Amino acid sequence: MESLLAWGHYLAGITWIGILYYFNFIQVPFLKVVTPETKAEAFKHLVPNALWWFRWGALFTWLFGAALLMNQHRMGSAFLLQGPDAVIGMGAWLGTIMLLNVWGIIWPNQKKVLGLKEATPEEKAKAGRMALLASRTNTMLSIPMLFFMANSGHASGLF
Amino acid sequence: MGNPLDTISGTITAGFVLTVVLYFLVKALV
Numbered sequence: 001m002e003s004l005l006a007w008g009h010y011l012a013g014i015t016w017i018g019i020l021y022y023f024n025f026i027q028v029p030f031l032k033v034v035t036p037e038t039k040a041e042a043f044k045h046l047v048p049n050a051l052w053w054f055r056w057g058a059l060f061t062w063l064f065g066a067a068l069l070m071n072q073h074r075m076g077s078a079f080l081l082q083g084p085d086a087v088i089g090m091g092a093w094l095g096t097i098m099l100l101n102v103w104g105i106i107w108p109n110q111k112k113v114l115g116l117k118e119a120t121p122e123e124k125a126k127a128g129r130m131a132l133l134a135s136r137t138n139t140m141l142s143i144p145m146l147f148f149m150a151n152s153g154h155a156s157g158l159f
Numbered sequence: 160m161g162n163p164l165d166t167i168s169g170t171i172t173a174g175f176v177l178t179v180v181l182y183f184l185v186k187a188l189v
Contacts, residue, residue: 025167086188090181136164143174144181158182159189 002071009064016057017142019050024139028132043114051110058102062095087159091148098138098145105134 027050031039069075069092076082078089112119112127119127151158163169 024170029167081185081188084189086185090185133162133164136170140164140170140174140177143171144178147178147182148185159186 002068005064005068005071009061009068012057012060012064015053016061017146019054019057020135020138020142022050023054023135028135047110048114048116051107051114055102055107058099062099065092065095084154084159087148088152091145091152094141094145094148098141101134101138106131106138109134 027042027047031042034042066075069078069088074085074088077085078092081089081093108117109127109131111117112124113131150156161169163173
């Protein structure tokens with residue numbers, strides 16, 4: 001059970017964070033330099049697909065991670081940052097904030113940007129800025145999040 | 160000074176700084 005949950009956590013996590021890095025390091029700079037026609041095509045046929053894998057990847061990463069912690073009976077001690085479980089707990093807190101950013105800020109704002117939800121041009125511009133900042137915040141948070149996740153075992157000797 | 164999140168390099172730098180800060184915080188808790 002433990003191995004299956006860990007496997008699911010990594011598969012979904014790579015999907016999520018891989019697309020997060022694609023958005024920030026590749027797609028945003030690309031969309032800044034292309035023609036309005038190309039941008040419209042991307043918004044219609046590329047971005048919605050990427051966002052689908054992104055937001056469901058995020059949810060399943062969290063669910064598999066939470067199931068792993070519950071399976072190990074350390075969900076409480078992790079989120080309360082108690083003793084050695086503070087290491088995975090900090091990773092879990094950062095991951096949780098990132099998940100809330102995806103579903104609470106990035107996705108609702110992207111729906112306005114993509115035209116899936118009614119918005120004036122001003123609202124669209126504001127939504128784009130909010131989504132970008134939330135996405136950049138998640139990119140920043142992913143750096144310590146992965147540090148704590150990767151070093152939560154006893155073998156690292158860092159803590 | 161602008162928002163560090165406006166650039167990719169600023170975002171990555173902020174991530175490394177945050178890692179160091181949180182490392183010492185967690186080390187104190189463990």
